[in-house]
Amino acid sequence: MMALVFILSGCEPLLVFDSKGPQAARQANDILLSIGIMAVIVIVVMVILAYILFKYRASKLPDDYEPPHIEGNKWVELVCVGIPILIVAYLSFVSVKSNYIVESTPEGYENQEPLVVYASSSDWKWHFSYPEEDIETVNYLYIPTDRPIEFKLYAYGPISSFWIPQLGGQKYAMSDMVTTLHLAADEAGEYMGRNANFSGKGFAEHSFNVTAMSQADFDDWVEEVHETAEPLTEDQFEKLLEPGHLGQMTFTGTHLEFSPAPEHAHDSMSEEEMEDMEDMENMEHMDHSGH
């Protein structure tokens, strides 16, 4: 099956099968497994169809042949239901298991402290905030290899989908809640990342570069950024959010300080609403003090 995939893609593995992290590897395995099982089903259907068409075409049958009346057969139908149920049950088992795997810290990395990166999209850029390192980048992402990465995703504007095919599948970034995506890179290298969910005029170019490097190189980079980059101000961030495309940018500090992620939006009252309440109370106090 893998061979087929290689041939189809001109001997270079397709991006989704060229996995560089445990999550992408798990997904690639699931995909190949399902392609295999599904190919068998398709072949069985085609063989039966070809046989029937060949054997029972009118031109090969005697003119006086009258097809019989057949209502159906309990056993045949039981087989036609039973085998698909078995296949679906097996695939469901695999699917459920994989769900829990891709939705938690990558296998083999459970003991390590994850690197938390806030990835927020705006029209049509990606902002990466590293709260622990106190760094923010635009349109490029540096990550250490052999360490779990916990992406916190949200959006300023339309629903976007954060996707680095070689590290793992995508997840939505939305403006009213934060979603979490667990990834990890096994190998150093440069990978393509993009928004996969249509978000308007600049969608095709809504992409970013991912560079995975050793922890030591990553630490060097963090240090270098702190030495060379300018701090990110609120005004500047507002400007960055304006619709359009930007190149790669680097800042110290993160926008999380003045424009926090919508983390508790629907579970409880959002911070914004809290502030509104406080404002109203203050106003009431002011009114009272006016009297």
Added chain:
Amino acid sequence: MEFLERFAIPHPSPAIYASMVAIALVSIGIVAGLTYFKKWGYLWREWLTTVDHKKIGIMYLVSALLMLFRGGADAIMMRAQLSAPDMKLLDAQHYNEIFTTHGVVMIIFMAMPFIFAFMNLIVPLQIGARDVAFPRLNALSFWLFFAGAMLFNISFVIGGSPDAGWTSYFPLAGNDFSESVGTNYYMLAIQISGIGSLMTGINMCTTILKMRAPGMTLMKMPMFTWSAFIANVIIVFAFPVLTVALLMGTTDRLFATNFFTTSNGGMDMLWANFFWIWGHPEVYILILPAFGLYSEIIATFSKRNLYGYTSMVASMVLISLLSFLVWTHHFFTMGQGALTNSIFSITTMAIAVPTGVKIFNWLFTMWKGKIRFTTPMLYSVAFIPLFTIGGVTGVMLAMSAADYQYHNTMFLVAHFHNTIIPGVVFAMLAGLTYYWPKFFGFMLNEKIGKVTFWLLTVGFVLAFFPMYITGLDGQARRMYTYSEATGFGALNMLSFVGAALMAIGFVTIVYNVYYSFKNSSRDIGSDPWDARSLEWATHTPVPEYNFARTPQISSSETFWDSKKNGHVLFKGEIEEIHMPNNSGVPFVMGIIFFIAGFSFIFGLWVPAVIALIGIFVCMAMRSFEKDHGRHISVKEIKETEEKLGGAK
């Protein structure tokens, strides 16, 4: 001047100006032609005011074919734009408009009227009824669909097309990110035709439940009628969700209600949920009647009864129930967590079981049969393996963890075209060829039909199979361009070649109609295919009352029984037939709905309110009107029967 500016196209191009001129010229041509040939009266009496299910069916059919070409033009432009890296044929904005209108037109204004065409044409004949239960409501359904379709289609010359995708996800579709009136068109046009669809749902359910000929128990209904029944039950449950969602979306855009906005307590995820709670059942609304048509065609051309009738019905009922339990699989990536995704992953895969049963039943229907490879049968035979591939890729997509990689990619695009084209479109073309003689009195040319079939099938495979590969290689859907470095070029070029073949295929259908109209024999009898079910038991062309005497039903293949086993279909004397009167009100209501929709789209409140009042006036008039229909005398029936080749 300021007032007129709002109707201008925000993002014009020479192609759009050319279309404006073309639309104006065609309109003038139609008006001039009707006047010159003095056909206004004919048009009004025979078509605009008709309540005859067959004529309404034909109008649905013509509209669906027109919309097929509109949506197809969008498709070929998209494939051309993506045929090579960094193409400059379309810019991002035009590409976005085109894929949005392609999706909406193909689903709402092509596939839906196509299935309604067959339901209208076939269901009353298959159950031995004179018409549908509510003939005037049926006309209203059609005119609402037509008003919606026209409203949607003028968007690209007046005010600008919608550009937020056929799914129109908020907040992208909200005022903040879609400033033009395009998305208003989306909301109102789909709303108007959706109300029509809901009425058809109620009408067809009532018809099938209450108007079957004596002896036709539920389990003796022909399979197409069963599929139409289930599809209409789904319509009745699914379309209200769309109606409400569209209303909320409309008020969000026009009156700032903030249901789906990202501030003031709105929730963008709500739209996605509502949309797919309608949207997933919608795909079964389309595919089940297609299954019904295949069942009729495969049985006829295998010269065998349908294998496993009971399990066919049971599987459709099961599919209809499951169709409401899977909507979340359209956004596994929204962050619901592993448990929710697991549940929806399993319910989605479960649909494969009843669908698989149907595939095997069709195979066993051909087994020990006597297979004739006519054009409708060719489509059905190609459908089985192609739809199986579409189905199994659906199971692959249902594996939610893996879906994180398929989602929003060309793999998904390949999958749903792989189910919709061999599933729905092939069924419609097979049905068109199969039922053409019943309604037009001549056969379509088989040779040209087979050329069409091969062009479409080869074109389909070339156009869509490469997308499975580019999807797995990281090509996201809805990207208007890609760089050479991605390596998507060659396969996208192949897709374009396939799309071009399909385009040629569709043109050959038009040529076939023209050629057959000129050259085909008109002496074909009432049963040219040696068919099995009741719709073939009446004359060709079908008289307005369908059957002179009510047929007596023996089984789901009652016509076959009458041909082979001596079952007596028609007993007793011809009696007077009670038929409904024509009415211009549905057509007028269609126009008023169109005006109301247009006024809301542009925020013209005075005409909007007047039009809304007009709608209620029409409804009130209908409530107080006393119209008991008319009776066709025995003498007149006998004359008609005589003319059509003697009473059967």
